Amino acid sequence: xxxxASAPVEVLELDREQAIADEERRxxxxxxxxxxxxxxxxxxxxxIALAAWQLLSGSVIDDFWISSPRDIAERLKTWLxxxxxxxxxxxxxxxxxxxxxxxxxxxxxxxxxxxxxxFLADVxxxxxxxxxxxxxxxxxxxxxxxxxxxxEGKVVMTSMVCFFLVFYNTFAGARDxxxxxxxxxxxxxxxxxxxxxxxxxxxxxTWIFAGLRLAVPYSLVGAVVSEITASSEGLGHLLKTSANxxxxxxxxxxxxxxxxxxxxxxxxxxxxxxxxxRWK
Amino acid sequence: xxxxxxxxxxxxxxxxxxxxxxxxxRGQDEPFVAINQLSTTIPRGxxxxxxxxxxxxxxxxxxxxxGLLTPSWGHVTYEGSPITKANTRxxxxxxxxNLLPWRSVRKNIQLPxxxxxxxxEEMRAKTDEIIELVGLTGFADAYPRQLSxxxxxxxxxxxxxxxxxxxxxxxxxxxALDSQLKTVLQDELLHIWDRTNATVLFITHDLGEAxxxxxxxxxxxxxxxxxxxxxxVDLPRPRDVFQVRFEPxxxxxxxxxxxxxxxxxxxxxxx
Numbered sequence: 001x002x003x004x005a006s007a008p009v010e011v012l013e014l015d016r017e018q019a020i021a022d023e024e025r026r027x028x029x030x031x032x033x034x035x036x037x038x039x040x041x042x043x044x045x046x047x048i049a050l051a052a053w054q055l056l057s058g059s060v061i062d063d064f065w066i067s068s069p070r071d072i073a074e075r076l077k078t079w080l081x082x083x084x085x086x087x088x089x090x091x092x093x094x095x096x097x098x099x100x101x102x103x104x105x106x107x108x109x110x111x112x113x114x115x116x117x118x119f120l121a122d123v124x125x126x127x128x129x130x131x132x133x134x135x136x137x138x139x140x141x142x143x144x145x146x147x148x149x150x151x152e153g154k155v156v157m158t159s160m161v162c163f164f165l166v167f168y169n170t171f172a173g174a175r176d177x178x179x180x181x182x183x184x185x186x187x188x189x190x191x192x193x194x195x196x197x198x199x200x201x202x203x204x205x206t207w208i209f210a211g212l213r214l215a216v217p218y219s220l221v222g223a224v225v226s227e228i229t230a231s232s233e234g235l236g237h238l239l240k241t242s243a244n245x246x247x248x249x250x251x252x253x254x255x256x257x258x259x260x261x262x263x264x265x266x267x268x269x270x271x272x273x274x275x276x277x278r279w280k
Numbered sequence: 281x282x283x284x285x286x287x288x289x290x291x292x293x294x295x296x297x298x299x300x301x302x303x304x305x306r307g308q309d310e311p312f313v314a315i316n317q318l319s320t321t322i323p324r325g326x327x328x329x330x331x332x333x334x335x336x337x338x339x340x341x342x343x344x345x346x347g348l349l350t351p352s353w354g355h356v357t358y359e360g361s362p363i364t365k366a367n368t369r370x371x372x373x374x375x376x377x378n379l380l381p382w383r384s385v386r387k388n389i390q391l392p393x394x395x396x397x398x399x400x401e402e403m404r405a406k407t408d409e410i411i412e413l414v415g416l417t418g419f420a421d422a423y424p425r426q427l428s429x430x431x432x433x434x435x436x437x438x439x440x441x442x443x444x445x446x447x448x449x450x451x452x453x454x455x456a457l458d459s460q461l462k463t464v465l466q467d468e469l470l471h472i473w474d475r476t477n478a479t480v481l482f483i484t485h486d487l488g489e490a491x492x493x494x495x496x497x498x499x500x501x502x503x504x505x506x507x508x509x510x511x512x513v514d515l516p517r518p519r520d521v522f523q524v525r526f527e528p529x530x531x532x533x534x535x536x537x538x539x540x541x542x543x544x545x546x547x548x549x550x551x
Contacts, residue, residue: 184374186366188371198380
């Protein structure tokens with residue numbers, strides 16, 4: 001009796017497991033297929049755009065204006081072999097890194113202090129708004145006048161751009177710290193120091209990261225604009241001299257390098273972000 | 281031997297005393313008096329619930345006991361001494377489950393122990409014990425974001441219970457939960473409270489909750505507020521929060537308290 005009764009139940013159980021396994025497999029397959037489709041379409045778009053460009057250039061549109069992917073690739077190859085690319089890229093990246101570091105550090109420190117000390121914020125905040133409402137790129141000529149067309153001018157410009165982005169986020173974050181939670185922590189026995197290190201700083205950190213995330217690509221903008229305004233080397237400099245000499249292939253080649261740098265920066269920043277905020 | 285119907289502080293030395301306490305706030309438009317003249321005492325070990333219309337200054341009372349607010353006039357004393365700074369002998373459970381989102385459940389719960397300089401072993405043992413007590417076993421390494429509202433509430437509760445405060449201040453802790461979950465957590469709270477000797481000052485807008493949990497219910501008037509009714513809840517303990525609402529005595533208390541409370545709500549609605 002028991003064997004007869006239990007047999008169909010076991011069979012049912014097996015069927016169910018099989019069905020779940022099948023469904024899981026189909027789901028994974030669908031997801032994988034969809035991803036493959038998206039990626040191939042992305043590649044397709046680039047290939048089609050480049051092919052159209054190559055075909056149109058010289059036939060429909062004068063290649064004086066739009067150059068052609070082949071010429072651009074050749075130009076990049078020449079610059080790669082003669083060191084032009086490496087030297088100018090390094091000049092720009094160097095200005096970016098130094099400017100970003102100085103500007104962001106100042107933004108974090110000043111933003112945090114103004115965010116936590118009401119009196120200082122009340123006094124200085126209007127000035128911060130006033131300076132920030134200036135289009136900062138318009139300051140480039142002044143900085144070049146003061147600091148020259150070398151590294152210093154670019155660094156000052158880049159720090160300025162980064163400073164405000166990081167400052168505003170840090171300031172908002174430092175103010176945003178939950179007042180109720182600060183009270184609860186005091187009751188739990190937290191000293192001022194403990195509240196700072198265990199609550200205020202970590203809760204501001206999320207905002208600081210958001211600011212840094214914005215500041216990284218803008219540091220590229222700061223450095224390049226500064227170089228376009230006046231400089232002796234760098235990608236902005238290369239871009240400007242190419243355009244000024246009606247060298248469209250060179251101009252597009254620099255733009256291609258800038259896009260590549262921007263993409264790399266984006267990837268690095270998102271990786272860093274997902275590593276630091278696992279709890280989100 | 282006294283046979284007054286309401287609980288008096290005569291039986292036990294009060295742990296908290298409000299003496300003609302008042303609070304005036306500087307609002308956005310103009311200053312207003314939240315609490316007018318409030319005097320009452322909370323005996324050690326009592327579960328005291330406070331109900332009242334919204335904005336009547338219930339939370340203000342808790343903040344005063346916690347030492348986070350100083351009354352504009354009058355005195356709040358804790359074991360006979362005035363409260364002058366953050367009162368670290370109490371635990372505070374707020375309505376929002378304000379956990380630290382970057383800390384795991386375990387690290388959130390052990391925070392007060394860390395702040396009090398407990399050693400690693402002690403911290404681990406106590407945290408493990410409390411995690412089991414509030415039914416969070418298996419979630420120690422989860423982050424608050426991954427938990428449901430009820431579980432986050434349990435973590436908040438655990439974070440307060442872990443350092444065994446003498447007094448637990450609770451500000452509508454279950455206000456945001458659905459009614460079934462609320463009953464479950466009320467039941468757990470009563471079981472935990474049974475095992476401790478903690479005094480509880482529990483604020484709620486839910487009269488049923490106040491009667492089911494409390495030894496005593498204080499009904500506050502609308503702003504500027506005072507105590508309009510101070511009622512002992514003479515339902516026997518241990519209580520079954522799932523069943524207590526069907527007891528005749530519960531209904532009587534509910535009616536009496538509701539009459540007092542609704543008159544305050546009505547005044548406010550017409551004002």
